[in-house]
Amino acid sequence: MKKLVQWIDQRTGVAGLLHEVLFERIPGGARWRYVWGSTLSFCFFVQILTGVVLWMAYSPSANSAWESVYYIQHEMTGGWFLRGLHHYVAQAMHVLLVLHLLQVIIDGAYKAPREVNYWFGVVLLMLTLGLGLTGYLLPWDQKGFGATKVATSLVGIVPIIGPPLQKLVVGGSDYGHHTLTRFFALHAGVLPGLMIAAIAAHVALFRKHGITAKQPYRKPEANFWPDQVLMDGVACLAVLASVVYLTVRHHGAELHAPADPTLPFNAARPEWYFLFLFEFLKLDFLTQWFGHQGELVGAIIIPGIIMGILAGMPFIGGWRLGHRFNLGFLGAVLVGALLLTVKSLRSDADNPGFQAALAQAQVDADRMVSLIKTAGGIPREGAVSLLKQDPATVGPRLFAQHCASCHRYGGHDGLGLVSAESPSAPDLRGFGSSSWLRGLLTADQVTNLSYYGGTKFRTGKMVRYVQEKLPARTAKNPGALDELIEAVVAEADLPANRASAGARLQRVEAGRTHVATTFGCTDCHAFRKADEDATAPTLTGWGSRAWMVRLISDPTHADFYGSRNDRMPSYLKDGRLTEREIGLIVDWIREDTAPATWLKPVAASR
């Protein structure tokens, strides 16, 4: 063994190299304040390692990027851990970079003769930010897509070169395959390559000039090995432990639903280390002072000036009080960034719209996974196609957009946002169920805002009937009302009731007779037979899919409200919605959200 080591060493000098690496002299002995560079190197090592394995499973195309990341996250053995590690180490790197920069500035390690080394550090800082920015898009989920759209639009506001530059970054005028391939090449090829070169130069220059030992020396001079290595190792272990903790706690990095430019996504935020910039751009003074140039100033010029000062610090440090200026400047920038981040987080926390969007994003992400699991895989058209034909996903969005200005769903707009305005049409949550109908047929509830309270029917015949005639008729024949409700609800044929439909058949039959006789509903409504004289919406098929689709398509049809229709638009007739979209809303309200059965066992043929 010893001979083998000697043989190799004599031909390669590897032992000498190792020796040179390990026996860097540290005047004043090992100290905790020197660990940051090593933790960053460690992070980079982890990123390279996890990144290469992720690379083996990643497919950069708009049709398959999200799908391959889904596979890593939910199918591949340990994939979620691998991805989580990559994700959280990236975040740790940004924190450690700031700490490293702080230590370098405080200790004056940026001053002569180490200026060039310091500049390499600044370059590494920008490369790391670039890696974070490009990596954020790669899952091609709603969040990364939204955030990247913002970032790339900022490129476009640069004067003159902005628009072509944006086109180059995006790989075209719209986001698609080439956005991903370009970002991926940057993220996995160009930027890490530059980073390796910059790290090599950074370390080489560090070794050339030696460590900037903190005065006064506490201990006798030591070598890098083993005291400082132990300290560095413990620091790396602490970083790793935090990252593993975060990974396990959140079960890896989150993966939102796949990017779909046609679905509104209001939970888009940049990754937290860019939040300060995001918030900075929202500050009023930018537009007040610079008018429509505010974004350019906030996104390009001011950060550019800050980076310029950061790069110029070795020169500034040479002036009288220069070092103190540097310290103060860096402190001010960091505190400012921290305050802006806190401001952004707090304003998001106080923003119910954002919170609802965030919750919805989580619901969508979970829904996407369950859709894929039920279907046994992702169709070739991509996961978005599954989501787009899923009532539970699309229904509430369409409802919020088209219906929620008058209707409510369980008190909110379908997406969890409670409007300050009072509703002017019934609450449709549970429409077609016996509890909904029972509420309508209760004297003190029918004029609630959940039923007819906001409509012109508040003073209509139905309300008068429920308040005046119905109590007397119910008293005459207790139990008849229950049977009536059973009969009408049976028309709706809600999926939730299908299992017990057979058992209730008898009561339904009895109820059907009550509709005409005991309660006289057929005086106004048609029920199970054509009725020319009907003046109220037909009860035949009330609450069923077809009934609801027809009603939404055209409430002014004679079968429904006819000329007495309040404000409800004719969605299909007016071209506001397609029949498919109306069907999705209806399926969602009826909670008929079984995933589309696109995958059926196929009896193969030639």
Add this chain to the structure above:
Amino acid sequence: MFPPQHQGRDGLASSFALRRSGCGTEPQPDEHLWRNILTTGFEPRPRLPRLASSDCRVRLGGLLPDTVAQPSPILTAFLHFQRCFGIERFPLGEMPVKELGCKDSKRRRKSSFKQCGSKKFALIAGKIRIARHRPRSSSSSDQSVRTPMDSTPDSGAQPRRRFLTEAAAGAVGACCAAVPLASGLVAWLDPLSRNSGAGDWIQVGGLSSVPADGTPVRVAVISGRSDAWTRDNAVPVGVVYLRRTAPSQVVALHSVCPHAGCFIDYQTDRKAFFCPCHDSTFAVDGSINDPRSPSPRSMDTLAVEVRGESVWLRFQNFRSGIAAKVALT
């Protein structure tokens, strides 16, 4: 004497070499350097001489002489002074060299070459640093070489503490590397834990489409297929040859050659299967009929069932290149 190619990296090396070569005369201690250290506490960075010889080089922590000079009386006194007052201003374990105690330059050179693999002392620009480590081998041959620092009272506790530090550093480093390595390895090995899931009965066509005279007919097998994340309902997963052997009996032959996986074609004029990769042929029943055939086995048959008027088979792929017919999982 050092051979002439032993040039240093920088100017100081030449003074080093001078001092080294000055064995026998009396080299002066680098007073300037030491005044610097003693008065300011700062230490100029050492400029390390590096020997260009491939056999031996001075490294950080550098070359060791087999004999080490005693420090000068002034220095010894200074060290005592320091220890008495607890102000070890200049780094422990480093001391200036007054002289190099080489008696015979020829012998010295020889021994320095021999020992450069297990150095314990570093000669650095006019001072000897006692490197408290054992870089490569524990069984160093120069145990006998001692310096003043080795005889300090705490020298017995130092190696143990140092060993513990080294062991801890190694263990911590290994932990740090192990977690990402292991997580990457587990994900990378993921395909090994997956099976193709092939082997379900698939309908491949009607019995009437298979010629009654026993001529093979090429048929695409269309089936659902999972490819990582993508699930297809009906895509071609392979090609088989169906051949009727009796009015309601059908044999299916896999179109992939069992030798190297090439696509086998049926040639009606030769009434034989033909593999283009090695120009070899199989008989119409799939057996090898070519004496020069490199194939280790005849064409692979698949399980077939005739259900009424339709033909069903269990489609599988097989390992190529071996005599046994082993299904790929």
